[in-house]
Amino acid sequence: MSDFTSNFWSGYVAIITIVSILACLLLLWFSGKAKAMTANDNTTGHVWDGDLREMNNPLPRWWVWLFILTIIFAGVYLALYPGLGSSTGTLGWTSLGEHQAELDKAQKELAPLYAKFSAMKPDELSKDANAMGIGERLFMNNCSQCHGSDARGSKGFPNLTDGDWLYGGTPEKITETITAGRIGNMPPMAAAVGSSDDVKNVANYVLSLSGSPHDSLRASLGKAKFGACAACHGIDGKGNPALGAPNLTDDIWLHGWGEGAIVSMINNGKVNQMPAQADKLSAAQIQVLASYVWGLSQSGTGRK
Ligand code: HEC
Ligand code: HEC
Structure with missing residues (x-):
């Protein structure tokens, strides 16, 4: 996938990539061919520290093969994966796809848990330590930036623990508020x-x-x-x-x-405005969150 409107940059990047790989091959070939000026004893004539002489030995075999292998690896990699300009690679791999697959997997693993939760009533849920642990994490990630990590709010952002409600404090009303948002x-x-x-x-x-x-x-x-x-x-x-x-x-x-x-x-x-969460959170997550919030207001600790 390319974010550019024309193909120019894609071609530009692809050409630079191919030329660099060819240049590596050329360098290898060249260094094998070129003859350094050597004296009769196979030294180049460079001397350091008084008696350290530079020899003109060929590159070690294993090193040359490693070099060739990396070039072959680059070729195979570029054919399989997106790397050559805007080419998508023959495997069709994308980082977005991988992320989605991980999300789907997590969703699948959590599905039985959420299925169990959705069969429970709010007051049962609010006593389930497992559900409330998930509720608290969801709240920290999605709500605390406005309502505070203790859910007690601040000026303009309502306290959710005090039993005083703008839109009603039943689990149904709270679910409604979270799902569709509210504009006062x-x-x-x-x-x-x-x-x-x-x-x-x-x-x-x-x-x-x-x-x-x-x-x-x-x-x-x-x-x-x-x-x-x-x-x-x-x-x-x-x-x-x-x-x-x-x-x-x-x-x-x-x-x-x-x-x-x-x-x-x-x-x-x-x-x-309270922003709607339906596009960010699943119905099951919202149900757990609503029970968590409702539970906070029921515990009495926050009542004024
Ligand atoms: C961008 C800030 C923001 C975020 C994020 C946010 N809220 Fe709100 N929320 C508000 C505001 C502002 C109001 C008050 C709306 C009004 O005054 O009409 C509100 C109202 C509410 C109410 C109604 C309170 C009442 O008295 O009836 C509930 C319940 C609520 N939020 C829960 C949540 C939950 C749960 C989350 C996390 C999923 C969340 N909010 C995320 C800003 C936010
Ligand atoms: C059209 C409906 C409407 C009318 C008419 C109206 N209000 Fe309000 N008022 C609201 C709403 C809705 C809010 C909450 C805003 C929000 O979502 O934060 C509010 C909030 C307030 C608050 C803030 C309460 C708090 O907890 O901080 C005060 C005070 C208030 N109104 C006083 C008045 C007075 C006095 C009048 C008459 C002169 C009036 N309102 C007329 C709808 C109205």
């Missing part, structure tokens, strides 16, 4: 709320919902304006898992806590 979208809401004072008032009302420190006068003024938010976050502010709208009453903050953070959410909105 809160539009900028300032225009719908009113003046910047109104925005501050609503922010204080939101703080009051979780019993966080707030200005109670502003909160009472902001309450009426919360109608603009209720379509997604609910009249009571408890959120809506169908939209991924967070519960605003639980004092768990994905995008930062306090008046400033909430004012900025209202003014700027937020689009936050």
Whole structure:
């Protein structure tokens, strides 16, 4: 396979390869033929360290044969394997094919294991040490860069251990999230709320919902304006898992806590994406991962 659009470089590389091999042969032939200037005693006349004389002996037989063998090896190798420009070789070997074969083999070896897992329920799986070991490795390789190696997340990346869910925390919902990904979208809401004072008032009302420190006068003024938010976050502010709208009453903050953070959410909105994994992970791997994540939130250690 060639990444070039024309055949020029392929031919160029092939010619250099062939010329180099021919040059090796020529060198061998030449060094066998050429006569060095020798004195009568078969020395070349070069003398080192006072009495070390260079002899003009022919190359040892075994060495010449080794040389010829390497040239034959090169010829055979280039015929069988891709090496001569863009030639694919008669064996049809590719590094990609070898990689795929290794993957298929690993897949085959793991198949009975995953078949056993897929017959198990999430709560059984989350107690199976073998499955959870695999789940943890899958999580480290595919999820920890965003959710953290302890799955506790960070600003903008949800904590998966705390029993607080944007999209629902049942094994089915978690599987859905991992498979197809999620896009949380809160539009900028300032225009719908009113003046910047109104925005501050609503922010204080939101703080009051979780019993966080707030200005109670502003909160009472902001309450009426919360109608603009209720379509997604609910009249009571408890959120809506169908939209991924967070519960605003639980004092768990994905995008930062306090008046400033909430004012900025209202003014700027937020689009936050969990990338779909279906093209990277098999359904069986996702099932094990979902049970692993669900298990983390059930263990209670991460609950707030
Ligand atoms: C590129 C970063 C990124 C990677 C990689 C990633 N996630 Fe996420 N994930 C997110 C973001 C961001 C969200 C929040 C989406 C939102 O706010 O709507 C999220 C949300 C989730 C949720 C929903 C949480 C809830 O409260 O409902 C789950 C479950 C989840 N991720 C699991 C995983 C698993 C398992 C993996 C590994 C296969 C993974 N994520 C890989 C960024 C990532
Ligand atoms: C169209 C639906 C929608 C409307 C309307 C909406 N929100 Fe949101 N809001 C969301 C979504 C979805 C998120 C989560 C974004 C994400 O995925 O990270 C969010 C996040 C937030 C957050 C961050 C919560 C956290 O845990 O950090 C706050 C605060 C918030 N909204 C307040 C408001 C207020 C106040 C209003 C009304 C002025 C409002 N929202 C209107 C959908 C909405």
